[in-house]
Amino acid sequence: MTSGTACACTERTTDNGEMPRLDELVDALTAGGRRTDRMCHVEHRAARPAQHSAWPQWVHPAVRQALTVRGASSAWTHQATAAQAIHDGHHVALATSTGSGKSLAFWVPALTSIMSTRSGGSISRHRDRATALYLAPTKALAHDQLAALQKLLSAGGLDSVRVDAVDGDTSFDERRWVQAHGDIILTNPDFLHYALLPGHERWSRFLRGLEFLIIDEGHTYRGVFGAHVSLIVRRLQRLVAHYRGGRMPVVVVASATSAHPQQSAARLIGVSEDEVVAVTEDGSPSGRQTIVLWQPPQRESGFTQAPSDVVPGVVDELTGGWDHSVDDDLTGGADDLSGVITDAPVPSQPRRPATAEAVDLLADLTAHGARTLAFTRSRRAAEYLAVHTRDELLMSVPQLADSVAAYRGGFLPEERRALEAGVRSGSIRALASTNALEMGIDISGLDVVLIVGWPGTRMSLWQQAGRAGRAGSDGLVVFIAREDPLDTYVVSHPEAIFGAPLEATVFDPTNPYVLGGHLCAAAAELPVTEADLTLFGGCRAREVLDQLVDRGTLRRRPRGWYWVHDEPAAQFTSIRGDGQHVVQVVERSTGRLLGTVDAGAADGQVHDGAVYTHGGSTFVVAHYDVDNHVALVDQEVVAYSTWSRDVTSIEIVSTASERVVPAEVAGDPALVEWGFGQVNVHGQVTGFTRRRVPSGEVLGHESLDLPVRTLPTAAVWWSVSTAVLERAGLAVEEVPGALHAAEHAAIGLLPLLVTCDRWDLGGVSTAIHPDTERATVFVYDALPGGAGFAEQGFARGREWLLATRDAVARCQCVDGCPSCVQSPKCGNGNSPLSKEGAIRLLTVLLEVDVGELSPADAPFA
The missing domain is CATH 3.30.1360 (Gyrase A; domain 2)
Structure with a gap:
């Protein structure tokens, strides 16, 4: 075993029950005890029994039949509580664990209302039937929910309920069909902002019946992005009230991790806290969960300090300006920051890289039959982990080598959906992923989650950890520390994770820098009136409107504020950043599109000579066309990687x-x-x-x-x-x-x-x-x-x-x-x-x- 300073391993049980033993998964993790000294802390969380409740009597018979066929003839307590509150017309903040069946809690009342308003058969009744809108932060999550909802509808013979995912990839013919017939639409904030709200007249039939607005993964709407989404939701509610004679939809905000769910939901949708019912008591079953804080060993020999290209004396905290340390559909992603050469002193005896350590652990766990998801901090790390885990398995259990894959932003949609299906079916047993899989995509049956490097917040940590042991089964979570002071602190101070509160979901919808663009968009949709000011922030909204009038952006008339320009107002507000183009990665010999890279990260990832890994194959960039946003690559087998x-x-x-x-x-x-x-x-x-x-x-x-x-x-x-x-x-x-x-x-x-x-x-x-x-x-x-x-x-x-x-x-x-x-x-x-x-x-x-x-x-x- 590699020598080095070992962690002082501590162990405790979260609940006052009997200490659960470390099972064969932990034995595989520690290589039969040979790696035990790398465990700095072990936390045990006891199993939680299910708390059942009957579904309310008002549930439509066809919906009840669908629940029975899908194995949910009775509800868990939080599902029944949330469904009843939604049915009674209350806004709901639903904050229970990953895999706790939150979706059924809002689909049951929504489907019941849709089925109830469809009965009777009159033309007018059909025209005014109830509808529901599901809002996800990413296209992938919306399509995942679509697949799950279609299974539920099929189980109950509810084929008459017309449901579809609509986003920027949806053709105009498909959009017209949904506008005329859709009962449930699953989409994302971008489509609302750029398409549905500006063209609301074409969606008037759907908006006139909109009784339910479901906002999933509510914790992702934070910071400036959260402010944008909050104002998009308020614009939507204003239009719904216009078409429904002043009636607003019931709003459900769902999240597995939220510090103050009632407060955050109220701010997101623009109501007071007492108008939101918080459902936080989780009635779903949970298996035992063992959480290990793991520190790789020190390497035997010294390490030469890398040359510096950083301006002496200048240090910076990288941000969304052109680079990110995360990789998901919210930010576009970037390269691993560890690839940036800095003037930071390198220890004479550094520890083994976390990704290299994760390769060994992932290979051993896969060989022992575990189904594992490994979260990494970058696209490069996800590909590296998948490729080298396959190599390890080829030497030990070759029949399992093809069961390892990488999942990250930049893949084409069909590739990502194929990977998700492979994990569900069991053909993929080990998946190395960026935080693109952190959100609620339905991947169940996982035994282990590896978290390679601190994900940035405790909220993200628990969101990722929640993937292990879903559906009441036992799970193992391993946090692997990088060679970084922050990670080192975490593994030696478990109190920084366990028992510490989640970070608040912070955003300010009255921020004038954000509010101005949305007031313009709202005015282009319908003139903004005095009655609308409360929804958009009261006095702050009036101040911003006055400034927009002074600049000539809006015009004030007795009936309100009007957009007076020909250009679409929504196009002037980018809700996810600066609106840069993505860079397409194209195989030079075939013209095949391999994937995309966010423009902010492209210079560091697909420059001339860069090694680009896709699906386990390596490519070398032959030419990076900066002006046309294209990187031409050739497939090559290389024994090196590149760091910008x-x-x-x-x-x-x-x-x-x-x-x-x-x-x-x-x-x-x-x-x-x-x-x-x-x-x-x-x-x-x-x-x-x-x-x-x-x-x-x-x-x-x-x-x-x-x-x-x-x-x-x-x-x-x-x-x-x-x-x-x-x-x-x-x-x-x-x-x-x-x-x-x-x-x-x-x-x-x-x-x-x-x-x-x-x-x-x-x-x-x-x-x-x-x-x-x-x-x-x-x-x-x-x-x-x-x-x-x-x-x-x-x-x-x-x-x-x-x-x-x-x-x-x-x-x-x-x-x-x-x-x-x-x-x-x-x-x-x-x-x-x-x-x-x-x-x-x-x-x-x-x-x-x-x-x-x-x-x-x-x-x-």
Whole structure:
């Protein structure tokens, strides 16, 4: 066994019951005990028995028959409770575990209403029959729900209920059929925003009968995306009320992970909390679940530090400007951030890479008959894991090699659906996936979930873990730590996961940067009236409308606000980012489309010479056509992979507001300068490195001539003089770490003050910035043009830094942890960081800015 410092393994049981033994899955995980020292903590969760309840008497006989055929003749308690509340006309926040049958809870009342209004046979009755709309964050989830719903309808002989998934891929002929006949439509926010709402007259028959709006995976609607979706939902409700004589649909918000489901659902749909019934007591059965925190061993020999291409002294927190550390249909995805070469010091005896460790575990578990889903942080990692697990199985159990596959964004729709079907049927026993499978796609019967690297939030962790042991069976969950301070902290501090609260689902639908575009879209659909203002945020909505009138975007008339331009208003608001094109990956010899890559990630993934892996086969990019958004590739068998190198910088374009401290010192340089204004965040892929797989040996470096990608946005910044740094006792070599730690902590605390999400923000810190000529920390909005968060940070600067200093100082860790100065999306691997330096710097800064601090000043005292 590989030697190295072992974890001190701890073990406990969540409930006060008898400790469940570690079964044969854990034996396979530990290789019969030879890998036991890598388990840092084992958590046991006892099985939960089912709590049954009868379906309500009002359920339509045909629906009841369908339930019986599908094995659900009786309900679990939360299903019956939620169904009754929906039937009674209450909005419902349904927050129970993954695989708990939430879908039946809303389909039963919806189908009952549809069947009831279809009886009678009159033409008018048929025209005004009840309809239902299901809203999913991704196309894949909508199609998965369609398949499940069709099985239920078939079981009850409910073939007369017309149900279909409608999205951007749906032909106009199919759309016309659904407009005329559809009873249930399954779609996504994009289709609502760009197609259905602007063309609502064509959907008037469906909207006139809309009694139920079902919003699935409600926890995904956070940050700026959450604000967009909230306003889309409100626009929809306004149109439904228009067609239904003022009556709104009943709204169901479903989620397996939600910190405050009632509060979040109410904000999402624009009602008060007391109008929402929260159903959170889970009556579904759950098997035992064993959760292992796992740390790979240290490697035998040292490791040479990689060359640096990062501007000295500059560190940044990567954001949605052009890159993401996650990969799903919400963001488009990007390459693994570990592939970016930085100036972070590399340990002399690093640990084994988490993906390499996951290969061994996945191969052993598959060989022992387990059905396993392995979540990775990137597309590259998912493909790597699948390819090398197949290679391992070819040498040990060759008949199982073809049962391993990768699942990620960028696959064609038919490929993804084939993979989902393979997992359900059992032909695929091991699936390496990005977080594209984190949401509620119905993949049951899994024995094990491997989580390779911290997924970013506890909410995502539990969403992924919920895939193990569904339908009441036992499950094993293994979190494998990467060589990263954040991951290391998690495996050595289990209290950071177990018992800790979920992160809040934070979004602000009254954000004027988001609200303006949706008010224009709403006005283009129907004139916005005084009565609509409450739905869109009251006084804030009126202020934004007045600004739009002043700009000539809208026109005010006695009956309301009107859109006066010929262009479709919805096209001016991109709800998922900057609206860049995707890059198509095409096999040069055949013209076959292999997949797509988000434009923001393409420079780092499909540049000339890049190795692109698809479905287990390797391709080398022959030519990346930046202008036409195409990467031409040739299939080749190579023994290396490629890692891109990039540089990041930020420039101040204009300063809208500034404040200097102390302001009364004339002629002397200010100790602290605050600024808010427009900035350009520049990122450029400058080259790439070839490394042998799996050893990591560097085979060579190549330069690239790719364009600089610029994110024009808004930022708040503060810069400090040399006198402040000296007063904080910071030596020159300590300054970058102190600034970097302060930057991370400030980004983590700003959402508490300005109602945004950490993923809506980015940051850069530098010991000397050319525009300020000082040590400076920037925090910027991670959306083109800005979203208002940085502006609020400037306005509440003292309160913000006071909260930041307090949170870092009160954290019980020694050197910094995810609770204070480490970031889940740091492009420099959370290095360098100096928690103690950040505390000293922030304390001096606040003493200069707001005077001596007292305990009563602390916002968390």
